Amino acid sequence: MEPGDPLMTNLEQLFKGLSDQTRLRILNLLIHGELCVCDIQYVLESAQPNVSRHLMYLKNCGLVLDRRDGARMYYRLAHHREGAHKQLYGFLRAAFRNSDALAEDSRKLKKAIETGSCTISEFKPYSGLVKPRASNRV
Secondary structure (H helix, E strand, O other), X not given: OOOOOHHHHHHHHHHHHOOOHHHHHHHHHHOOOOEEHHHHHHHHOOOHHHHHHHHHHHHXXXXXXXXXXXXXXXXXXXXXXXXXXXXXXXXXXXXXXXXXXXXXXXXXXXXXXXXXXXXXXXXXXXXXXXXXXXXXXX
């Protein structure tokens, strides 16, 4: 193995991103689709600066992408249909199924969205891992 191997560097960054329970909880939520920071904050019962710090860490290691819409920031899984990311998210989805705490986070997210903690988000189980359907618009 050569020093500076890009694949090894990428894998190292991905696994660093997974090395924290809060970040694993966030990824569990993002498996259900793009979310506003306020939804993530609500489920984690954590201060906005703390949630944003973890989201920035996940973004910097290549696990999530963000976008701004007015004053709100939205996050989604990065590259979820490609190579190592696809395999990693598939593994995480299966592993997350065995955690009562993560299942409770998912239930809390669903309830938060249904009751309007964020007026824009929708709960779509596992949609963060699904390829969007082609539009039938003319």
